[in-house]
Each structure stands twice: as C-alpha cells, then as structure tokens.
Amino acid sequence: MAKKFIFLGICASLSILAFMVLGARGNWGFILTFRGTKLVALVIVAIAVAVATIVFQTLTSNRILTPSIMGFDALYILLQTTLVFLLGGLGYVSLHPEMKFALELLLLSSAALLLFGSLLGQGLQDLFRMLLVGVVFGVLFRSLTSLLQRIIDPNEFAVLQGSLFASFNRVDTSLLIIAVPLVLACCALVWRKRHILDVMALGRDQAINLGINYRRELLVGLTLVTALVATSTALVGPATFFGLLVSAISYEVVKSHHHGPVFIVAGLIAITVLVGGQAVFERILGMSATLSIVIEFLGGLVFLFLILRKVRA
Known part of the structure; x- marks a missing residue:
C-alpha cells in the first residue's frame, strides 16, 4: 500500500508542477500567484467531490450512487436559470460573487437538509425513500428549468449557458476565503469519523450492534456530504x-x-485527474477541448460498467 501512496503522490505532484510551470513566460511572481490561487481552487474542488462521494456511497451502501442523485445538479441549474429569468443577463453577471456563492450554498444546503430532516427515520428504508424523492425532485427541477429556458430571451440564454456545465477554467478565486475553511473543516470531521464509517459500511444492524448511534452518524455524515457537494458545485458548477x-x-x-x-x-487521484487534466487542456491543447466533457464521458462509461457488472453478478 505504501508503494501505491508514493506512486499516486508523485503523480499528483507532477500534475501540480505541470500546471504551475508549463507555458509560463514573463513575471514569475505574477504567474505563481495567479496559477497558485487557481490551483488551490482546483485542489479544494477535487478533494471535496472525492470525499463527499465516498462518504455518500458508504452511507447508502451502494458504490454506484453519487450525491448528484439527490438533485443537486438539477437544483443548481434551476437556480442559475431563475436568476437570469428574474434579473436578466446584465443583472446576473452584475451579481456580487460572494453574495451569489453564499446564496447557492445556502439554497443547496437547506434543500438537502430539509430532505434529510423530513424523510430520515429509524430504518434504512427511509434512506432509500430519500434517494427516490431526490430523483423525483431532480426530474421536477429539470422540467422547471426547461420551462424557464424556453421563456428566456435568446441573448440572455447565451449568458446562462456558461453556467449549465462544470467549468474548471473559470473558478472565481475570490470565493476561496469561504470555500477553503469550509471544505477543510468538513474533511477534518470526516477523517475523525473514518473508523465509524468503517463500521457503518457493515450495515445498519451490524453498526447498531457494535454500539454506533446509527441515526445520528447518518445525519452527520449526510450533512457533511451536503456541505462538500454544495461548495464544489457553487465553485465550478455541476x-x-x-x-x-x-x-x-x-x-x-x-x-x-x-x-x-x-x-x-x-484525494490523490482526484487531484491528478483534475489538476493534471486542466494542465493538459490549458497548456498543451490550448483550450481546444473542455476537461469537464471528457470527465463526464469517462465517468458515464464507468457508471455503465458498474451497472452491467452488478447485473451480471
């Protein structure tokens, strides 16, 4: 295992080094500051998404599910569409970044916690019911988004279009003062509970028999997942x-x-994929393609592979 850690650590370090120095010309002080700030944002997003997904899969006892199944992505897109619909394209781009980030974080977190608080009961059945309701709300949010997008002026829709997909190239680094402490605090709490997660992975009955307050730990874990996913989504999009x-x-x-x-x-794999991929697409390919599309394509193939493997098993 130590060799794997060292190898992945080297890969992540090389990805960071490539992102910082490839194609660098001119004032190194400005380059290191500009790229370093963006690098912090990419690392924070990578760690937040990786940790949130693993915790969520443990809590749901299913390695195919992801937090997006709860409708986070659909709610985020609906929020952006509603803002453009109400404020117009000019008003949307004029929104203060910190205020917009706080609004997105508050709405995404509140919606998820409301879902948890109303549906989370004593049994695992309520967890499955919560996931089902998340899927239904996702469909509802997408339908409302489609309706609003048909009403929006085409010129204003062009402003909205950039927010409908994840963009690792236009991270607003001014938001890091909020995002970095929040993600680090959540990850620290998750790390402290890693042994509890080991027990919870055995199942509800086994965890209770081993002395775990299953309902409390489930609620705490889902709250941490909510904060991590809401932060990463508000930073770069779905x-x-x-x-x-x-x-x-x-x-x-x-x-x-x-x-x-x-x-x-x-964490190391997420950093390697996100930072290394962004370095390749920015520095070598000259932004002739989009990293998020490639990641979604590969992730979709992995999703189909996992489903087919589970069916055959």
Missing part, C-alpha cells in the same frame, strides 16, 4: 460523474473497506 470516476478507481486501487487509505488515494 460535475455529475467526476466523483463516481474517482471513487471507482480508488476502490480498485485500495481493495479495502477501510476508509483511511481510500480517502487518501481518492
């Missing part, structure tokens, strides 16, 4: 299959149910 891609690779690499090494491997 990335449906990125977490699934990272978690699937991590479990194949670690081949263990212990969350400590899985979290470390997932």
